[in-house]
Amino acid sequence: MFAFIARQPILDKEKSVFAYELLFRDGKGGAYPEHQEEKSKFIADNFHPLGLDDISGEKTSFITFSTDTLVSRFPTNLNPDSVVVELANPADTSNGLFEACQHIKQMGFKLxxxxxxxxxxEHDIFPLIDIVKVDVSKARFDNRLENIEKHIPRYHDENKKLVAEQVDSQDHFTTCIDLGFDFFQGYFFCQPEARILRQLPASKxxxxxxxxxxxxxxxxxxxTTQIIERDATLSFLLLKFINNPTINKRxxxxxxxxxxxxxxEVEIKKFIALLSLTHxxxxxxxxxxxxxxxxxxxxxxxxxxxGFKNNPPIAFLVGLFSLLEGLLDQSMSDIVKQLPxxxxxxxxxxxxxxxLxxxxxxxxxxxxxxxxxxxKQAKLLDIDQKQLHMLYNQAIVWGNGIRSAISTHFPTASAQG
Incomplete structure (x- = not known):
């Protein structure tokens, strides 16, 4: 049961999603939570029980586990083909941790x-480790990038994959590639690559x-029909979207x-906007x-x-277009001048x-x-926090379904998805 979580993408050098790290609200430091039986039953009875496939789609999930969980209560229902087990404290010398990690590796999980x-x-457990994550934001501020660069060849020689965490800009991403990292965690891909004022091409x-x-x-x-019929791709995609099982099963x-x-009318307006964004x-x-x-x-x-009116669906449109700066490499003030x-x-x-x-x-x-x-926002909006989690989970599942329709058509998106 994965009700109260956040997910953060981990991308490869091509900016394709390699995995999502799952961060649990009820777990210490975002780790897999240790629910008492009574609380687990309450959550299961009152909230939609999402599985990992709902949250991460078909991608790998990174999940952090405490030492206690790894040693005595590791969940047996997780799939080693889709879950990477992250250690909350790899330096922990607690009795049984090394043996537990050996057992988890034998089950087929990556650590x-x-x-x-x-x-x-320097840790005894290091030979068992497959992936090492490094917070490079701290390194930038205290001049440890040189130290990281010095260590990276040894990690590669040991066949360890390296994840750069807290990558927050396109320049930072490029630096981490040059250093030798394999994967990148952070919202750098939402940032404009260069703030230049450029007109949209006639083809758009x-x-x-x-x-x-x-x-x-x-x-x-x-x-609207005339506009779509001018472009065979748009016609194809509209029907593909609307016939996606997430939207229309019957x-x-x-x-x-x-x-x-x-x-x-309202739902069609949403899909018209969705088509626009993807194109x-x-x-x-x-x-x-x-x-x-x-x-x-x-x-x-x-x-x-x-209780706000939704024709036109203003909230939907604002959410959909909220990342246009990164999509068009322009400031929002310049974007709104160009788009009607x-x-x-x-x-x-x-x-x-x-x-909004x-x-x-x-x-x-x-x-x-x-x-x-x-x-804070739950109080301002007068919505129960648990209800907010449910709404966000619904949005993730919906987004996963629409993504599948997009990725099978766009060559670029498919290669990067």
């Missing part, structure tokens, strides 16, 4: 440690037109007008689009929970809507496992 000082090689103008339609109060089905949709009759950013890592999808659904669920979005959407993207600013602060709290921010 990882957090080793910011890169001194793990159909997309710009669609963006405008998605935010209008009055929906022009004929005009009826085969064959046209936009058919979809409108089946789904309704306008088809040269970017799929994970930033995936994060945009999760934000869109989460904002939409929050607005519904708060509704004033309500523009103002919210520029931080001028207090309600709270949504933004909340989603960042979930993305980074900053639980105090979640608590």
């Amino acid at each position: 990882a440690i957090d080793d910011p000082m890169m001194i793990g090689a 103008m159909n997309i710009v037109d669609l963006m405008a339609e998605s935010g209008k109060v009055n929906f022009d089905i004929d005009r 009826y085969k949709i064959t046209s936009l007008k058919h979809a409108l009759n089946y789904m309704g 306008i950013a088809d040269d970017k890592p799929l994970e930033i689009i995936h994060m945009s999808l999760v934000r869109a659904k989460f904002f939409d669920l929050l607005a519904e929970r708060r 979005l509704a004033d309500d959407v523009n103002n919210a993207l520029l931080g001028k809507n207090a309600e 600013n709270n949504y933004s602060a909340l989603v960042r709290g979930f993305e980074s496992a900053i639980w105090m921010n979640v608590i």
Whole structure:
């Protein structure tokens, strides 16, 4: 049962998602929680029991375990093909830890440690370790990058994979590649690669037109159909999205007008916006689009929970477009000048809507496992924290389903997904 968690992507050199690290709210330092039987039953009875496949999709999950859990209560239902076991304290000399790690390795699991000082090689357990994680943000500030660079060849000689943690910019990502890291954890891929003012190419103008339609109060089905029919790829993707099992499990949709009759105007506007985003950013890592999808659904669920009107679906659009700076390599103020979005959407993207600013602060709290921010926003929005976790989990599952539809079509996204 994985109800109260955050997930953070770990990417490879091509900015493809290699794994997600799962951070548990109820566990010390984000580790796998030690629930008493009574509390476990309460959670199972009252909240949707998500599994790892729901949270991480088809990706590997990094999960941190305390020494006690590894020695005496390691969960037997986890799959060694999809879980990496991370040690909360690799320097721990507790009785039985080494033997427990040997047993876990024999079960087929890979072992990882957090080793910011890169001194793990001095520990008895080091020969069992497959992956070493290094917080490079600290190294930058106290001039330890040279020390890391010196140690990396030894780790590679020992066939250990290296994860750079807290990678927060494109330049930082490039530096870590040059140092010899294999994987990268942090939200660097959401940052613009270079802040340059550039016009969108003419080939994207159909997309710009669609963006405008998605935010209008009055929906022009004929005009929208004309825009989509100009581009065979758009037509194909719209039908692929709408026939995705996450969205529609019962009826085969064959046209936009058919979809409108089946789904309704508001849902079609959301998919028009979704099409726009995936097309306008088809040269970017799929994970930033995936994060945009999760934000869109989460904002939409929050607005519904708060009783706000959703035609046009402002909250959904703002969540979906909230990472446009990283997608288009421009400042948001420059972006809104170019895209014909509704004033309500523009103002919210520029931080001028207090309600949606709270949504933004909340989603960042979930993305980074900053639980105090979640608590604060829960009070401001007058929504129970557990309900917020449920809504966020719903958004993740929805985003996973839409991602699968995107990744099978876009060559770039598929290669990077």
